[in-house]
Amino acid sequence: MTSESVATRPGVDLARIKAWLPAYGVYAAIVLLVLYNVAFTPNFLAWGNLRIQLIQVAPVVIVALGMALVIGTEGIDLSVGSVMALAAALIPLYLGYGVIAAILISLIAGVLVGLVNGTLVARVGLQPIVATLALFVGGRGLALVISGGQLKDIGNDDLIFLGSGDFLGLPMLVWIAALLVLVVAFIVRRTVFGRRLLAIGGNRPATELAGVPVKRVLITVYVICSVLASIAGLLAVARIQSSDASAVGLLIELSAITAVVVGGTPLTGGRVRVLGTVAGALLMQLVVATMIKHNLPSSSTEMVQAAIILIAVYAARERKSR
Amino acid sequence: KSEDGDTPAAGGAANSAGAQVAQSAAPGVPTCTLEQFGGSKVDLKTAKIGFSQSEKEANPFRIAETKSIRDEAAKLGIPSANLQTTNANSQFNKQISDVEQMLDSGVQLLVIAPLNSDGWDSVFAKASAKKVPIITIDRKINATPCKDYLTFIGSDFEEQGKRAADKMAAALGNKGSVAILLGAPGNNVTTLRTKGFKDQIAKIAPDVKIVFEQTGQFSREEGQKVTEQLLQSKSDINGIYAENDEMGLGAQVALTGAGKKAGDVKIVSIDGTKGAVKAISDGWFSSVIESNPRFGPLAFETATKFFNGEPIPADIIISDREYDESNAKTDLASAY
Amino acid sequence: MTPMVSDPEAPAAAVAADVRRAERTDRVVSLVQRQGALAVLVVVVLVATASFPNFRSFDNAATVLVAAAPLALIALGMTFVIITGGIDLSVGSLYVLGGVVSAYASQWGVLPAFLAPLVICGLVGVLNGILIAYTRMAPFIVTLAALLGARGLMRAISDEGSTTYLVQSDAFRSFGTGSFLGIGYPVWLVVVVFALGMVLLARTRFGHSVYAVGGSEDAAALMGVAVRRTKVWVYVMSGLLAGLAGAINAAKLGSGVTVLGIGLELDAIAAVVIGGTLLTGGAGTITGTIAGVLLLGVIQNMINQVGNVPSSYQQLISGGFLAVVVVAQTYLAKLRRVT
Amino acid sequence: MALLEVVDVAKEFPGVRALDGVSFALRPGEVHALVGENGAGKSTLIKVLTGVYQPDGGELRYRDEPVRFGTPMDAQRAGISTIYQEVNLIPLMSVAHNLFLGREPRTRLGLLDEGRMYREAGEILRRYGVTTDVRRQLGTLALGAQQMVALARAVMIDAKVVIMDEPTSSLEPREVETLFGVIRDLHAQGIGIVYVSHRLDELYRICDTVTILRDGRVVHTGKLAELERIRLVSLMLGRDMSAVRREGFTGFTGEHATAADAAPVLEVTGLTSRHKLHDIGFAVRPGEVVGLGGLLGAGRSETIKAIGGAYPVDSGTVAVGGKELKRPTTVRAVRAGIATQPEDRKAEGIVPGLSVRENIALAVLPRLSRFGLVSDRKIDEIVRTYMDRLQIKASGPDQRVGDLSGGNQQKVLLARLLATRPRVLLLDEPTRGIDVGAKAEVQSLIDELAGEGLGVVLVSSDAEELIEGADRVVVLRDGAVVGELRGADVTTEALLETIAAAAVVEDSGDQ
């Protein structure tokens, strides 16, 4: 948001491109990958295909949004996958009381996890990675205890509609993700909370001295992140039409962090790129999809992912400036 | 042939529904006696027994497997304090140290559901020093029976793949293109079920082409995702071979999402869980090859025989059922 | 022109005495804080000894130690990395890769079985180090990419993980399973490597560069510390130790198992942090890391001793335990009230 | 013959030409002052001299040979020793380790000889008046003491050249004397010294030669004694002499009009924090500037922070306008009308990555927003007001604060404080490290604010600033109030006398 470019001489100049690349490198990469697919992947531009990519990326986007906020405060949240599992485990237990009740319960679970994480980080003063590691390990255990380890099929049509229904020609999942993107972008750009969050990431002691209720803001950030993860969790349940606490959200923390960082948000905090995060998630989704469509083995998918992460982050890295 | 083992043991009685049946051992298969093994006789009722589970009890197969062991022990009157169970949570090194710790604590019989077929050297060193017999269930360990371990009870995964290929070829009329949803990479089960399937297809139905193989990690969600991608790039696919039921069920959700009808794409999978067997009745799955997890009775029976001095064959291969239209409704009760 | 001097004697002297006392308690508390993990370990071991008869047995202790050996090596490398303020997520993948490579190379003998994984994992460490030190990309992300890349590489050389290379050398195999004085060779190796690590960290210029880089990178550079070289080296060390861990594990298992190591990096980080090393860098000890590794091992052992804990509860317990230890650590650290 | 020399060097940062054809020569045994406004390029020149930066053009010569220092270590090995502007040591490492980092004594086995290191460190530091336990973490020392460690570190090695970038900005008069003693020694040994400072009287006391930089260019080089003080300032600022003469050196005008019987706006009583603060109490009336005097480590910064809710206290009360603050936190303190400017601008003041706009608005967001949504219009208004009033020089409200010069960062910080419409201003070293021009501006601003009825608490290591700026000075020592200067007693002599008196009492008490 605050990247000002130095006034440069007119004409084609490298400086302009250099300034542009870090911020928009992800978009350029997406364009390249799409062009490649258009040329070499049959049926790529078909609406059905694009639709699938959007549906598949939606949960990652939702989790990554929360992660972006946390990273904006110079934190990190490893527990998101476990939160998804918790939400997933709770859904079938309360579906008997209606979809709304089940959704509310799993959101409340998200709030609670967020409160624990936030308290450990803001009040106890733990390093975010360690604070959330505890729930990363324990949270999924709790989810399995709750679900008794059983995979449960979901037959509730309202819930399934959320996962696979369409509204005005777009999947519900995509609507929900888009709405959340707008909400989070709005929070970051227009709210007091958003400004405070960035200031905390930029310099926490200074923000504290400026009279900002730093602890409250931090706790809220972790709560938002967990709630977004539990939304992703219940949407995952709705989409696969079953609740599987052992599998849902597995390793999503790494995908989410990757999306955020590839999207240009620095891990050092103080800045959040919401659209970049969406683009980062989309880029990684397209990489995987491309590899699958060309029927390449998983080993090469992983190596290509590694290379793309490095290139994207290298392009976006902060020049040393003090 | 594989069709022989079709009739379940006693059929009907709820508690014995789906119990394992060992194939009659072929003559000439090496056997092992207590004497050959070199251990001493142990009374199961008072013995300390260890059971090492490999993966979390969070899928039907593992849940049924662990439950079967526990139930059978209870049935035999083994006090629950004497049955020590551990779970490696899919971490192989943890399983190794779990088993070693059980050996240290003095178990006299080990039942192991191994996470991996190789890598058991240190365990064998310890177990053979203490002369503790090891029965491995569901997955075989690459080692010497009667020396490193006593025996293996389980299915023949490669055979399961072959049978799935037979079913697939039949469902497609020996022609068409097929996608494989692979299990977790590196897993022996994945390797064998893939090999069996591919070999058999090449042999019996050369016109069935395998056009796509991607891992679905044995999970429903991944199975669904991969199938969605598959359907977009190869919409003319005729069959999907899922290396476990979960991925097959994920594929089913993906097919529904893509507007396909039941039967448009033939699904053959392996395991025999309730969900999959029910999907046969619904017309989505063509057939399911069973991989029976109820090892308890056979394992304890084998141990009892062994300690009584009877010879035990090196491999006790169970005869897995298979489900198709003909028996899916009637045999649903024996699915797990 | 005499300024008003309010009686200065009493408060000033009192404060001076106070300060002296404070410095003394500071030192005590700092000791407890630094060795907090050790204290917790002692408590846990005492509890376990009292509750589980089997826990006391020598065999059991030996098994716990051997099982902890690979994690210990990895955590040692991670300690150096974290003290420089970095993090290395690639160790889990490198550990598996190292094991596969080691098993493969064992066909040429014991030495190749040790050297090959060291070379390959060391190279990945060099790559990590160079990217982190020279391009200033975040360690988290560079090593995350290395995690994926190394796993991909491991799959690529093992036929998508389906080929398990068996250890061909009996000498190498017996290194993994044999023992001296009843304690497995891997444990002795770990003891030697840790002793070297301690000397390196506490008693050499390199060790002090590691602390300096983590304490303040810019200041260290201005004070003439070779910041980049130090960084490259810690990642190389971390890679080498992960490779070595892979090798001893391959020797123990007798094969290059491909289905290992997922999440091991987080265990290593947890062990290091439980050991009192700050993730922000600049402070930490190796004794703490030893205590952290052993704590994780002992807790696991206790869960096994109980005997029938369902798998989901195991995770719940581990998570809860982690939280308790880390929170306790932090409170101890806070007592120091550094301004 | 020049010892260290640069010819026509240039150094460019993205968008800034920090050095533009600078030539500079240091002769042996010379104390060479390097002066200029904030952002003139002094620190950059020093970093070019010592291998931190590679020049874009020009030549570096050392003892008449062209050289190239790839790293600070190269320069150090060649005998060029530097104390950089920001204290650049490792806070988490011990004092001794900091002193010896990179050149630790080693045993025959090549391992560090820690015993010898601690022993020698203690001996060396005692010569610089630092008597602390050398095993202590450096970060627990006050900035001044840290600066002395840096000085000791720099001088310890066999240096031919010692470069000091604002070494006195956090030193007390007593430490400054120690430092000058060291400089005289070095001078006598024929070592060349580059000395950067914004404190002009120091320059005239110890420097022989001066080079003045402005906007990355040398505008004057010559004997310092031949350069009139006022001309020096006008060269630095690029303004004509008469304007400088009119404006004077400090921005303070003298006494503030305070009704002697006005109710105090800030009342501090019995402030106590274990080991640090001991029963501190004083009051500030509206329109009054109260100085806090004392030596390093006297507890002035802690007092300021404790009042602002940022430092934990065990007992004591803080009342604003007669209303006591319950369980003070920074949030409550700001709400009650206390604005705190911390000592360490970089670590606790600005948020470098955010814009001027965001920095100024940070503390007052709730007031500039409705239902949690910020109003850009209101923010712009406030930002414009304060940027105008404090004459903040930035390319615009959207410039990153981290890219501003020190003085302007300080002003942004002040703008943030003022935007909260405080009743009490707590200023800890408000002019540290900012140039004469900016300093005068900040000082006159303090005056102006007091004139508007704010209560101001001022901490400054610059005795002149404290004496001229404050109406009253409360003197602290070891975390306790040891005296107070009022009215005509507010003089440098009286201040030093009070501190000394307390010191004597305590020293004798110590024996």
Ligand SMILES: Nc1ncnc2c1ncn2[C@@H]1O[C@H](COP(=O)(O)OP(=O)(O)OP(=O)(O)O)[C@@H](O)[C@H]1O
């Ligand atoms: N690393 C950097 N990146 C970008 N610009 C820089 C960097 N370092 C210095 N500058 C810019 O170069 C110019 C000269 O800065 P320098 O630090 O040399 O000033 P100075 O004379 O030391 O000022 P002060 O008295 O405030 O210390 C300033 O405009 C500054 O903003």
Ligand SMILES: Nc1ncnc2c1ncn2[C@@H]1O[C@H](COP(=O)(O)OP(=O)(O)OP(=O)(O)O)[C@@H](O)[C@H]1O
């Ligand atoms: N010369 C010294 N030698 C050793 N320790 C010192 C010295 N001067 C100060 N200290 C220590 O530094 C610590 C912090 O001091 P403190 O921050 O209270 O100083 P201050 O009054 O705020 O000084 P400043 O003038 O820098 O604002 C104290 O614990 C003190 O003991």
Ligand SMILES: [Mg+2]
């Ligand atoms: Mg400077």
Ligand SMILES: [Mg+2]
């Ligand atoms: Mg201070």
